[in-house]
Amino acid sequence: MRNEQRARIAEGAGFLAALDQSGGSTPKALELYGIPPSSYGDKTEMFDLMQTFRARIMTSPVFGGERVLGAILFEQTMDRDVDGIPSPDYLWERKGVVPFVKVDEGLADPSDGVRLMKPFTKLDSLLARAVERRMFGTKMRSFVSRASAGGIKTVLDQQFYYAQEILDAGLVPILEPEIDIRSTEKAHAEELLKAGILDRLQVIPDGSAVMLKLSIPTVDDFYAELIGHPKVLRVVALSGGYSQEEADTRLARDHGLIASFSRALVQDLRAQQTDDEFNRTLDAAITAVYRASTT
Numbered sequence: 001m002r003n004e005q006r007a008r009i010a011e012g013a014g015f016l017a018a019l020d021q022s023g024g025s026t027p028k029a030l031e032l033y034g035i036p037p038s039s040y041g042d043k044t045e046m047f048d049l050m051q052t053f054r055a056r057i058m059t060s061p062v063f064g065g066e067r068v069l070g071a072i073l074f075e076q077t078m079d080r081d082v083d084g085i086p087s088p089d090y091l092w093e094r095k096g097v098v099p100f101v102k103v104d105e106g107l108a109d110p111s112d113g114v115r116l117m118k119p120f121t122k123l124d125s126l127l128a129r130a131v132e133r134r135m136f137g138t139k140m141r142s143f144v145s146r147a148s149a150g151g152i153k154t155v156l157d158q159q160f161y162y163a164q165e166i167l168d169a170g171l172v173p174i175l176e177p178e179i180d181i182r183s184t185e186k187a188h189a190e191e192l193l194k195a196g197i198l199d200r201l202q203v204i205p206d207g208s209a210v211m212l213k214l215s216i217p218t219v220d221d222f223y224a225e226l227i228g229h230p231k232v233l234r235v236v237a238l239s240g241g242y243s244q245e246e247a248d249t250r251l252a253r254d255h256g257l258i259a260s261f262s263r264a265l266v267q268d269l270r271a272q273q274t275d276d277e278f279n280r281t282l283d284a285a286i287t288a289v290y291r292a293s294t295t
């Protein structure tokens with residue numbers, strides 16, 4: 001199974017759906033979907049509503065492995081069922097979609113132009129559960145707002161440190177050192193980031209590979225060297241605040257770079273839509289993102 005999943009991620013045509021909104025981003029995601037904070041009383045109800053939203057996406061007849069290579073899940077989603085089947089098994093066995101899980105615990109306060117990940121407090125147990133639930137890989141996010149050489153070094157040191165733990169557990173890590181698309185120093189930050197990643201890929205053991213989730217670059221095809229690197233299984237792009245149309249347009253100019261969109265994928269979905277309306281809207285979004293990811 002893992003060899004088949006690995007081949008799909010490395011060579012398949014399509015993109016990753018990011019369905020991993022956590023406690024901090026869930027209220028905004030629900031509000032965009034048409035469910036305001038006044039509709040739920042506490043976090044339990046909030047996460048139940050979000051699970052219903054995610055399940056509606058995953059069970060849609062237009063959501064499947066023909067165009068969606070993988071899906072990144074929130075930890076709670078990994079632990080829940082979809083249509084009476086554990087979410088990871090539903091994705092792979094019913095839909096042909098490779099499952100990943102978000103493992104970071106949010107961002108620390110800004111320092112030196114970046115936001116590191118908060119210290120991991122439960123990584124060992126989370127990785128054990130991920131292996132037990134037959135996840136393929138993980139995802140963890142940091143944030144870069146300035147072209148700070150010291151800050152970016154710290155971000156990458158932390159990302160690659162945890163990446164090795166994840167590889168040792170038998171899972172494939174997605175490293176996500178996001179660069180703020182609004183930063184006036186974005187292009188320079190991308191140069192520092194790429195150089196730092198290439199440096200650190202040398203220490204990844206032979207036979208192992210990581211994945212990278214990066215902001216769509218300022219210069220087209222800027223990450224071609226990473227996309228073709230033998231220790232990088234795949235490079236995927238986050239939408240980073242771009243609308244779906246703009247994200248798709250920019251992505252289509254970067255050959256070999258595929259999407260891993262969250263808000264840009266689901267921005268037009270609404271809780272009030274009928275199933276037919278929901279499925280047509282999701283199909284249009286998947287079609288557009290797939291097209292941009294297969295240039």
